[in-house]
Amino acid sequence: xxxxxxxxxxxxxxxxxxxxxxxxxxxxxxxxxxxxxxxxxxxxxxxxxxxxxxxxxxxxxxxxxxxxxxxxxxxxxxxxxxxxxxxxxxxxxxxxxxxxxxxxxxxxxxxxxxxxxxxxxxxxxxxxxxxxxxxxxxxxxxxxxxxxxxxxxxxxxxxxxxxxxxxxxxxx
Amino acid sequence: xxxxxxxxxxxxxxxxxxxxxxxxxxxxxxxxxxxxxxxxxxxxxxxxxxxxxxxxxxxxxxxxxxxxxxxxxxxxxxxxxxxxxxxxxxxxxxxxxxxxxxxxxxxxxxxxxxxxxxxxxxxxxxxxxxxxxxxxxxxxxxxxxxxxxxxx
Numbered sequence: 001x002x003x004x005x006x007x008x009x010x011x012x013x014x015x016x017x018x019x020x021x022x023x024x025x026x027x028x029x030x031x032x033x034x035x036x037x038x039x040x041x042x043x044x045x046x047x048x049x050x051x052x053x054x055x056x057x058x059x060x061x062x063x064x065x066x067x068x069x070x071x072x073x074x075x076x077x078x079x080x081x082x083x084x085x086x087x088x089x090x091x092x093x094x095x096x097x098x099x100x101x102x103x104x105x106x107x108x109x110x111x112x113x114x115x116x117x118x119x120x121x122x123x124x125x126x127x128x129x130x131x132x133x134x135x136x137x138x139x140x141x142x143x144x145x146x147x148x149x150x151x152x153x154x155x156x157x158x159x160x161x162x163x164x165x166x167x168x169x170x171x172x
Numbered sequence: 173x174x175x176x177x178x179x180x181x182x183x184x185x186x187x188x189x190x191x192x193x194x195x196x197x198x199x200x201x202x203x204x205x206x207x208x209x210x211x212x213x214x215x216x217x218x219x220x221x222x223x224x225x226x227x228x229x230x231x232x233x234x235x236x237x238x239x240x241x242x243x244x245x246x247x248x249x250x251x252x253x254x255x256x257x258x259x260x261x262x263x264x265x266x267x268x269x270x271x272x273x274x275x276x277x278x279x280x281x282x283x284x285x286x287x288x289x290x291x292x293x294x295x296x297x298x299x300x301x302x303x304x305x306x307x308x309x310x311x312x313x314x315x316x317x318x319x320x321x322x323x324x
Contacts, residue, residue, distance in 0.1 A: 028260065031258070123230075127258060129258070133216075
């Protein structure tokens with residue numbers, strides 16, 4: 001027993017480190033899961049005078065995608081979002097802290113996956129949603145309840161693993 | 173010439189110095205309260221830095237938010253609730269004692285206990301070793317002879 005003790009301790013430590021390797025420190029658990037999506041009313045990009053509020057989407061399952069023109073990872077997921085939008089997934093954008101006002105021209109140039117994207121210039125609405133960085137995507141159900149938060153870019157893999165089953169369930 | 177150099181040198185240093193100045197709120201009392209509270213809070217972007225010390229943009233925004241709320245007369249507790257409502261207990265460097273923080277709070281005590289038990293057992297074994305391992309006079313003589321031999 002005594003001879004094996006160092007090996008046992010090493011194996012236990014190794015086990016912890018191995019698990020730690022697969023944990024993402026950015027995956028902070030969101031306190032919003034199962035709670036109503038915070039209300040806001042923000043101007044829609046490219047449509048002067050028009051505003052959007054989550055209230056308007058009651059009765060619909062939709063995605064709120066937090067993005068920014070200065071965000072590199074958002075460009076990574078742009079292609080995936082375009083495909084989803086074409087497949088009929090309602091994606092709403094929250095343009096977070098776009099100080100240089102580039103969103104409108106960028107969407108015109110690259111194509112917009114968003115039904116509408118709103119402008120959160122000072123980042124306050126982002127803070128209300130507990131956003132720590134871009135991109136982050138919230139799944140909001142018909143009753144306006146946040147059901148899931150995804151941190152990082154959406155791709156085919158995590159869409160199939162995380163989003164698709166949930167959306168299917170919520171849309172029933 | 174020397175003076176010219178000094179002027180040149182000063183002009184080199186000045187812009188760098190000016191760039192490092194940290195913007196401070198108008199009210200020093202609120203600023204002190206904000207910094208005091210923010211050192212207890214975790215920056216969500218660079219997670220090993222406090223909200224007071226971080227240069228991340230989100231940290232700046234959150235400091236602004238804390239400052240604004242304090243100006244509105246909110247207590248420290250209300251401000252902390254505002255942040256935990258949005259970012260969870262994760263923002264607190266001293267999270268509350270809950271079922272999922274049990275290991276965090278009690279872990280050190282458990283490890284201290286394990287260490288204490290190991291220490292106690294080791295000491296007891298050493299004491300018993302001393303008591304039983306008595307060297308006989310013959311062995312001592314043999315050892316002395318061997319040592320003498322080597323010295324020759």
